[in-house]
Amino acid sequence: MAKIRPLMVLPPVIFLGLAALFYFGMQREDPDQLPSALSGKQAPPVVITQLGDLPGFDDATLRDGQIKLVNFWASWCAPCRVEHPNLSALSEQEGVPIYGVNYKDKPENALGFLAELGNPYAATGADSQGRMAINWGLYGVPETYVIDGEGRVLLRFAGPVTQRVIREQIAPLIEGAKGGS
Incomplete structure (x- = not known):
């Protein structure tokens, strides 16, 4: 009877482990979107300094009873430039405040x-x-969070906000919040 050596079993075990990881990784709802540990939890504290003479915001702003977006951006970020017209349109059309x-x-x-x-x-x-x-x-930037009126994170979207993202992910949350008001 042939003796089984550990090195003979190792490759198939590694293959099965990787196959299982791949399979379960593909079961995520949106494989292009990174998961967020904040979903459904209170937004972390707002820790910002004033930018020029523009109005600022704080933790209380995130808990004012209204749905809102928090958008991380930078002038050196090319995708931020791409998403900017979409944020402007979203702010104007939906009347949802966006905090930068x-x-x-x-x-x-x-x-x-x-x-x-x-x-x-x-x-x-x-x-x-x-x-x-x-x-x-x-x-990284840009990254956008949809925050409910109690300051809970409803959605974290990494990457530029496109019309498709607005239509398929952000607008339904806004409509849901308006329906619940």
């Missing part, structure tokens, strides 16, 4: 970005050291 968090940027560059493209934000502030971003689990 300028991430690791020079204030003069951030203010120039808003002067050039327009300011879709109800209020904004700077996170020059990235401390708020760390608390929120930011992977």
